[in-house]
Amino acid sequence: MTKGVLIKKTLFDTIISELSCLDYEKGGILGQKVRGQIDEFFLDALPKSASISSYTPDIDVLEKTINSVWKHRGITFCGFVHSHINTSYASQADIDFIRRFCKVNCLDEFMLGIVNSKSGTFHLYSISNQLVKELSVLSE
Numbered sequence: 001m002t003k004g005v006l007i008k009k010t011l012f013d014t015i016i017s018e019l020s021c022l023d024y025e026k027g028g029i030l031g032q033k034v035r036g037q038i039d040e041f042f043l044d045a046l047p048k049s050a051s052i053s054s055y056t057p058d059i060d061v062l063e064k065t066i067n068s069v070w071k072h073r074g075i076t077f078c079g080f081v082h083s084h085i086n087t088s089y090a091s092q093a094d095i096d097f098i099r100r101f102c103k104v105n106c107l108d109e110f111m112l113g114i115v116n117s118k119s120g121t122f123h124l125y126s127i128s129n130q131l132v133k134e135l136s137v138l139s140e
């Protein structure tokens with residue numbers, strides 16, 4: 001792991017606590033002011049669907065946050081994040097979702113965070129068409 005992403009400890013703790021749920025997967029989006037950092041988290045409170053093994057974001061609602069609130073505050077949308085009940089790793093469906101999102105939005109790569117609800121751990125990936133890279137997370 002060569003690249004690290006910086007997250008303030010308070011934000012890191014918020015992401016873990018808001019997404020941790022043992023009944024169904026929860027999700028949201030990540031924003032940054034500076035490359036190499038995560039500065040914002042927005043909880044997708046009413047996702048399109050969520051179950052014990054899947055989470056489908058409501059893109060329309062999230063886009064409103066990205067294009068109005070965040071844009072005015074100089075925050076760039078940089079990643080999706082969701083919880084898994086019992087695993088820490090991105091599933092093939094998660095990877096495929098990010099790849100489709102990149103294709104539609106003409107992006108080379110995008111970040112995906114996975115919170116393990118049971119262990120309270122956070123894994124962050126950078127996903128491109130060719131690669132799935134795990135990024136180290138530095139919370140301070």
Ligand SMILES: [Zn+2]
Pocket residue numbers: 082083084090091094
């Ligand atoms: Zn997933």
